[in-house]
Amino acid sequence: MLDAAIRTQLKTYLERIAQPVELVASLDDRPESAQMRELLEEIAALSDKVSARFDGTVERRPSFQITRAGEDMGVRFAAIPMGHEFTSLVLALLQAGGHPPKVDAELIEQIRALRTDDGRDLVFETWMSLTCHNCPDVVQALNLMAVLNPRIRHVAIDGGLFRQEVEQRQIMAVPTVFLNGQPFGSGRMELAEILAKVDTGAAARDAARLGAKAPFDVLIVGGGPAGAAAAVYAARKGIRTGIVAERFGGQTLDTLGIENFVSVPYTEGPKFAAALEAHVRAYDVDVMNGQRVAALEPAAQPGGLATVRLANGAELKGRTVILATGARWRSLGVPGEEQYKTKGVAYCPHCDGPLFKGKKVAVVGGGNSGVEAAIDLAGVVEHVTLLEFADQLKADAVLVNKLKSLPNVTIHVNAQTTEITGDGQKVDGLIYKDRASGIEHRIELAGVFVQIGLVPNTEWLKGTVELSRWGEIVVDAKGATSAPGIFAAGDATTVPYKQIIIAAGDGAKAALSAFDHLIRTPAR
Incomplete structure (x- = not known):
């Protein structure tokens, strides 16, 4: 063995x-x-x-x-x-x-x-x-x-x-x-x-413990690549640094292979996330993991303290705040999706694919992630149907060619998924509309893998900092938001190209900008 x-x-x-x-x-x-x-x-x-x-x-x-x-x-x-x-x-x-x-x-x-x-x-x-x-x-x-x-x-x-x-x-x-x-x-x-x-009783104890913490010079919200880089850069300035995260590692925890982080030819997401956390903990950073943030209140006056309110009721204070909340898988928003999540509707082909061995499944999304998912699943399941809303697949040509070479894959473009159906217990099919003809079709299958991109984790910030029409935090070249003393980095922002290496660089930039803000703004 x-x-x-x-x-x-x-x-x-x-x-x-x-x-x-x-x-x-x-x-x-x-x-x-x-x-x-x-x-x-x-x-x-x-x-x-x-x-x-x-x-x-x-x-x-x-x-x-x-x-x-x-x-x-x-x-x-x-x-x-x-x-x-x-x-x-x-x-x-x-x-x-x-x-x-x-x-x-x-x-x-x-x-x-x-x-x-x-x-x-x-x-x-x-x-x-x-x-x-x-x-x-x-x-x-x-x-x-x-x-x-x-x-x-x-x-x-x-x-x-x-x-x-x-x-x-x-x-x-x-x-x-x-x-x-x-x-x-x-x-x-x-x-x-x-x-x-x-x-x-854990939530109440947590709230009391966290609420007693002294204010931070830099308080970072989010533990993905952007948040981790911000924490390292801030701590290296010798200032009081805290990082609060729902789960350290962010989206990298859900990524199987990482091959484009320069200087690291290949690693796996969970291993990369563990390395991020280890690097942060090597410095004098107060790591508050497993905490969901509910609200942000910027400082009332320059040099004052911003307040970050957690879901458990605790309040953390910071002279500056860096928002690095990342993004999550985008949902289809069609009938049946919520009802059958974990009952046939899935978002991780690497994790859940083996459960559909010998069955028929669909992948919704024709970008790189969708095509890669279809290729992966084709080696396990009986048949894969890939549905793409646009009139052509958006994935890299090499991936599309590989997908088209597989005998157990069917591709439909101009296909709008309108409903996921089930028997009350599990998925049994999917309905899509041909956008060219307007005709609806039903496919019998056991699983639907949704791969249609990301949505920023910023709902809790509405009315606090300026957001784009896509819900991204609007930032300038230095990572500053519309609120003084509040900075942002990574996939939650308007910075183009949502990549790990870009998020990490943005986190470092936001930390340097926060430090520059601190040394130029007298504390009140």
Whole structure:
């Protein structure tokens, strides 16, 4: 299962285990059980502190538990955790073996203190795909919770391995999380976000803690490339810098491959996002992650304090503010889209594509992202129909030629998607209008992947700073907005070409402009 290089690397990692760990497998006669046995035996052979046995009695087979020897720790994989989940496996082994996690002490104490009102255990199930780059964050967060708190249990389930259960539960997107048998969440979730959902007192404690912070010289809203670059540049000036973000990394967390960031020939989005955060944390920056911003109140007079109000009620103050809120996938806005999100309507082909193996799907959007999605999906699903509103595809010629060479792809241009249909539980089709003839057509399919561009995250700024008709923050050449002391950078602004490298440069520029504003404006 493991090649020589991975075995050598894993052996080195396993040397960090302080307490004996057991791998307890529940197997059947499927070929995947034999593969799981082989993997666990290989891991056990790499460390005298890891042992494997195959007498587990869990009904979902094949699966295996990772537990401290002599204990019943609630960490389980109903999967052969290779691909993107191999890191999740390694971290679970280390944490079960007593290696300290790289998590804030406050979060660790919050996890250990979690209890349910009725005394029941918190039992999480995460449905994931081994090709999903969003899933590991969820799996690793819930595994850590299960390691730290004996009343928490978690199983990570490979949807491709348990297809019958996927059909029974109508799971159409990954990651999908259930808590005690009930839907809990879908999509990427970080540890703090999960804790906020299960710990009802967390929001009030957070608000009190954040509201007590002293004013910042530069307060940055958003943790993507623009926000991270702004934080680094501001901190290097030796001024008090804070960054508040809903999720650090922004859109890069949803990007599989990055090949155009100069000096980095190739990396993956989650890895790039982790590097952004690590770089910011290397400086004296107050990082406030997992926080949604609700409102901005610019300073009443030059040199005064602007106020950033969070969704939990806390207020943060800053002599200057840099808005780097980024953008999100644009929705079609047609009947059925909201109803069937995560039930056949999807936005990430890399994550959710494997769930549609052998089925018919559509991709809406003929730009680079849409054509790339169609090419990706064509290797997994039975058939892909690509729909483009304009009279020709807008993607690069090399991508269009590749798409047209695929035997299981149909392309419709001048096609206006008017409705996504379903049976009340999941998607069963799509209706589009031929814009040339006006005739409507219906396609029977199981999934619709929407790839029609981005919309800036600026709704909360209406009436505060000038916005373009597209909702972008209007900025000048220095990144200044219409409000004194308020700057903006990245995909949320009117700067053309929404690219990672451009956003990072804009963030640096906004920080330098904010510093220039500070040294020229007396504090009040």
